[in-house]
Amino acid sequence: MAEAAERGAPASFHGLTPRLMAAIGTALEGGQDDVVRAFVRPLHPSDLADLIERLDEDDRRRLVQAISDAFDPECLPWLEDSVREAVMDQLGMVRVAEAVAELETDDAVEVLESLDALEQREVLRHIPAEDRAVLEQGLTYPEDSAGRLMQRELVAVPPHWTVGQTIDFLRSAADLPDQFFDVFVIDARRKAVGVVPVSRILRTKRPVRIADIMSREFRRIPATADQEEVGRLFQRYGLASAPVVDADERLVGVVTVDDVVHVLDEEAEEDLMRLGRVGETNVNASVLGTARTRIRWLLITLVNTLIASTVISQFEATIERLVALAVLMPIVAAMGGNAGMQVVTVVVRALATGDLATDNVRRVILKELGVGIINGMVFASILGTVAALWFEDPRIGLVLAAAMVFNMVWAGLAGSLIPILIQRMKIDPAVGAGPFLTTTTDVLGFFSFLGLATLFLI
Amino acid sequence: MAEAAERGAPASFHGLTPRLMAAIGTALEGGQDDVVRAFVRPLHPSDLADLIERLDEDDRRRLVQAISDAFDPECLPWLEDSVREAVMDQLGMVRVAEAVAELETDDAVEVLESLDALEQREVLRHIPAEDRAVLEQGLTYPEDSAGRLMQRELVAVPPHWTVGQTIDFLRSAADLPDQFFDVFVIDARRKAVGVVPVSRILRTKRPVRIADIMSREFRRIPATADQEEVGRLFQRYGLASAPVVDADERLVGVVTVDDVVHVLDEEAEEDLMRLGRVGETNVNASVLGTARTRIRWLLITLVNTLIASTVISQFEATIERLVALAVLMPIVAAMGGNAGMQVVTVVVRALATGDLATDNVRRVILKELGVGIINGMVFASILGTVAALWFEDPRIGLVLAAAMVFNMVWAGLAGSLIPILIQRMKIDPAVGAGPFLTTTTDVLGFFSFLGLATLFLI
Numbered sequence: 079m080a081e082a083a084e085r086g087a088p089a090s091f092h093g094l095t096p097r098l099m100a101a102i103g104t105a106l107e108g109g110q111d112d113v114v115r116a117f118v119r120p121l122h123p124s125d126l127a128d129l130i131e132r133l134d135e136d137d138r139r140r141l142v143q144a145i146s147d148a149f150d151p152e153c154l155p156w157l158e159d160s161v162r163e164a165v166m167d168q169l170g171m172v173r174v175a176e177a178v179a180e181l182e183t184d185d186a187v188e189v190l191e192s193l194d195a196l197e198q199r200e201v202l203r204h205i206p207a208e209d210r211a212v213l214e215q216g217l218t219y220p221e222d223s224a225g226r227l228m229q230r231e232l233v234a235v236p237p238h239w240t241v242g243q244t245i246d247f248l249r250s251a252a253d254l255p256d257q258f259f260d261v262f263v264i265d266a267r268r269k270a271v272g273v274v275p276v277s278r279i280l281r282t283k284r285p286v287r288i289a290d291i292m293s294r295e296f297r298r299i300p301a302t303a304d305q306e307e308v309g310r311l312f313q314r315y316g317l318a319s320a321p322v323v324d325a326d327e328r329l330v331g332v333v334t335v336d337d338v339v340h341v342l343d344e345e346a347e348e349d350l351m352r353l354g355r356v357g358e359t360n361v362n363a364s365v366l367g368t369a370r371t372r373i374r375w376l377l378i379t380l381v382n383t384l385i386a387s388t389v390i391s392q393f394e395a396t397i398e399r400l401v402a403l404a405v406l407m408p409i410v411a412a413m414g415g416n417a418g419m420q421v422v423t424v425v426v427r428a429l430a431t432g433d434l435a436t437d438n439v440r441r442v443i444l445k446e447l448g449v450g451i452i453n454g455m456v457f458a459s460i461l462g463t464v465a466a467l468w469f470e471d472p473r474i475g476l477v478l479a480a481a482m483v484f485n486m487v488w489a490g491l492a493g494s495l496i497p498i499l500i501q502r503m504k505i506d507p508a509v510g511a512g513p514f515l516t517t518t519t520d521v522l523g524f525f526s527f528l529g530l531a532t533l534f535l536i
Numbered sequence: 537m538a539e540a541a542e543r544g545a546p547a548s549f550h551g552l553t554p555r556l557m558a559a560i561g562t563a564l565e566g567g568q569d570d571v572v573r574a575f576v577r578p579l580h581p582s583d584l585a586d587l588i589e590r591l592d593e594d595d596r597r598r599l600v601q602a603i604s605d606a607f608d609p610e611c612l613p614w615l616e617d618s619v620r621e622a623v624m625d626q627l628g629m630v631r632v633a634e635a636v637a638e639l640e641t642d643d644a645v646e647v648l649e650s651l652d653a654l655e656q657r658e659v660l661r662h663i664p665a666e667d668r669a670v671l672e673q674g675l676t677y678p679e680d681s682a683g684r685l686m687q688r689e690l691v692a693v694p695p696h697w698t699v700g701q702t703i704d705f706l707r708s709a710a711d712l713p714d715q716f717f718d719v720f721v722i723d724a725r726r727k728a729v730g731v732v733p734v735s736r737i738l739r740t741k742r743p744v745r746i747a748d749i750m751s752r753e754f755r756r757i758p759a760t761a762d763q764e765e766v767g768r769l770f771q772r773y774g775l776a777s778a779p780v781v782d783a784d785e786r787l788v789g790v791v792t793v794d795d796v797v798h799v800l801d802e803e804a805e806e807d808l809m810r811l812g813r814v815g816e817t818n819v820n821a822s823v824l825g826t827a828r829t830r831i832r833w834l835l836i837t838l839v840n841t842l843i844a845s846t847v848i849s850q851f852e853a854t855i856e857r858l859v860a861l862a863v864l865m866p867i868v869a870a871m872g873g874n875a876g877m878q879v880v881t882v883v884v885r886a887l888a889t890g891d892l893a894t895d896n897v898r899r900v901i902l903k904e905l906g907v908g909i910i911n912g913m914v915f916a917s918i919l920g921t922v923a924a925l926w927f928e929d930p931r932i933g934l935v936l937a938a939a940m941v942f943n944m945v946w947a948g949l950a951g952s953l954i955p956i957l958i959q960r961m962k963i964d965p966a967v968g969a970g971p972f973l974t975t976t977t978d979v980l981g982f983f984s985f986l987g988l989a990t991l992f993l994i
Contacts, residue, residue, distance in 0.1 A: 316794035346804030354881025423812025
């Protein structure tokens with residue numbers, strides 16, 4: 079919740095307070111570049127990124143201008159894609175190349191990813207040959223794969239070393255990652271054969287051999303694995319870091335938990351945005367860009383409601399004779415649509431997390447059918463009674479009740495079946511299931527209610 | 537996505553394959569307890585928990601029965617609340633107490649939390665006095681606070697120690713956590729004054745003083761902080777672990793990233809479920825339990841549609857004279873409702889992640905108003921034309937178009953304002969905003985369309 083920042087939590091807890099934001103804003107407007115730099119210098123790269131994202135376009139340009147000589151490269155990976163592009167354009171490709179060269183490989187690859195092919199080449203040209211080769215190889219892995227997520231900087235030792243040798247090596251080696259959680263053990267062919275948590279090395283006496291304290295049972299991540307799978311793996315086994323291996327099981331990199339935290343969060347957020355029919359998450363995006371994305375999703379709703387209207391138009395004669403139907407008909411559609419979306423939400427999420435797999439599909443569908451029957455009867459009783467009293471005609475109540483049961487049962491069945499079938503067709507159920515379901519509950523809702531009314535009331 | 541397990545990923549990647557599930561199922565049905573135990577023994581506690589959750593009630597009882605003598609206590613914290621209760625009931629409180637005593641404090645507190653007060657006392661009675669005091673204190677922190685999330689087991693040293701002294705201490709100390717990422721530095725009053733990542737200790741020569749390598753700038757978590765804030769903090773600064781301090785800044789525990797990964801995920805999932813009006817996430821819950829939760833949410837929809845129906849009933853005379861209105865009226869409500877839910881989804885998420893705070897509220901509302909105006913005009917043109925051609929009357933098209941612009945602008949304004957106001961009232965916007973918004977878009981949609989029609993068409 080956003081409250082923390084407002085409540086004025088201790089400075090040590092959040093780096094970018096509303097007060098600091100306001101002060102920096104004033105300094106920017108006043109053109110006091112020195113003051114701006116003094117405020118920005120102590121910020122964590124993540125807070126700096128947040129600051130840059132929150133400013134409007136003019137202030138953002140001014141800020142980047144003011145700090146461009148001492149721009150912290152670590153801040154680039156934390157920026158949203160659209161903002162990052164703007165900042166990099168302003169910095170120029172030579173400065174971006176310097177920044178990228180300073181980053182660890184996973185962060186450098188992430189920054190490079192957001193450039194187009196031409197800019198990528200331009201930036202890579204300014205990077206020393208050795209680093210360039212590593213980055214170019216990182217870019218050969220598929221997008222959103224473990225290969226892109228991993229960093230190359232890691233600590234690997236042979237199993238015959240002792241703890242003492244390992245510590246001496248770590249104390250003298252120059253090219254180590256800033257921080258690491260595990261030391262990996264590799265054989266002569268660079269195959270990953272073991273893992274030792276750093277804290278275990280620290281607790282073991284010098285003469286003990288690494289082979290005697292390493293875990294031989296550990297999770298290896300194929301470089302081509304999807305980053306969502308990697309995220310689930312970290313979550314499932316509470317990992318801090320995990321080795322990434324190529325097709326020959328050779329160690330090529332390491333994924334650390336701080337990279338994964340973002341993947342998991344993004345994934346749940348993606349589902350949320352797709353079920354909300356939004357397709358973008360960014361409150362800072364432009365009005366025109368936002369309108370364009372949203373229109374795409376609203377067009378689906380448009381087609382949906384036009385189909386529903388066509389169904390209603392088939393019953394114009396019935397409605398003309400009994401206008402109460404026009405008053406009640408949205409109820410059946412709305413209740414069915416909402417009940418169905420409840421099922422879709424649960425099922426889409428369960429498919430994403432792997433809680434719903436082949437072994438429990440049948441059980442879940444039967445369960446949702448059961449829930450649909452129960453809820454259909456509950457709301458049929460309530461609404462049937464309401465309608466009968468309202469229009470002083472028990473037959474209207476009965477027709478509404480029957481249509482309600484029918485539509486809620488359909489909502490349970492279709493709400494669980496549709497996402498599962500869509501996933502089988504290799505389409506993201508979070509995108510397709512909602513609109514498809516609503517169209518069916520609208521059409522069936524109007525059709526069953528107006529159809530029954532035509533048969534029994536007219 | 538669930539595909540990984542089905543594609544037959546390497547055994548090292550996921551522990552619980554569909555094949556293994558099937559084999560265990562067969563062994564359970566056949567009463568071959570030995571076979572079941574052999575299958576279950578090598579499973580990671582998290583995989584065992586997953587297995588227990590996926591079985592139906594009978595098989596679950598059989599499994600717990602079969603493995604009860606060698607039940608792995610580490611599996612308890614990984615279980616969903618409802619399943620965990622069932623398993624603990626079956627194990628009995630004495631066995632549960634033994635299990636809890638073996639867990640680290642954060643996991644033990646999590647397990648205790650899911651028991652009622654009576655059972656908690658019963659379990660605590662069977663736990664050695666020293667451990668019991670620690671657990672009882674853990675339970676005094678508010679639910680979902682850092683104090684509940686943290687573990688007491690940690691490594692803390694004074695700043696004047698050398699790296700060599702620290703390593704010697706770690707090699708001889710008995711009561712250390714299984715794995716740790718940071719060593720904390722405390723003064724004589726147990727105040728946290730520094731943090732040293734374990735890998736830094738490993739890379740530093742023995743005579744160097746801890747005070748010279750410790751980070752003095754680090755994030756301290758108040759024990760009363762909400763776990764969502766803690767999650768955001770870890771994500772924001774890419775932390776592996778962070779010290780928890782009491783009101784006097786004294787070190788009382790440590791939160792590690794593996795606990796936090798769940799918090800972040802749960803939070804995004806909660807928003808998803810609330811916006812989907814579900815309120816529960818569990819595909820394995822019972823039919824009756826699920827029906828009951830869902831009915832609560834559907835009752836809101838019921839009230840919503842009844843209000844909308846009342847609005848329609850005010851225009852019965854108009855509809856009777858021009859039945860085309862009944863055909864078209866759901867369109868205005870549906871388009872407004874969907875456009876509004878897009879805004880609500882984005883705004884609720886931005887409030888939750890802190891991307892929307894006091895400093896950009898005005899900008900976001902103005903932006904959504906702009907998007908509403910643009911999209912209103914786009915869909916007014918499309919639908920106005922469709923309706924005019926369909927019913928061969930340009931006036932019907934004009935009325936529909938006007939109502940559409942009005943309702944889409946309202947959707948943009950209300951969709952951003954409602955969640956923000958609800959949050960100010962200290963209510964979760966993910967719960968309240970959707971239904972409240974839909975009621976207004978339905979009511980205004982029907983009212984504006986039928987009202988304009990009454991004025992200009994009848």
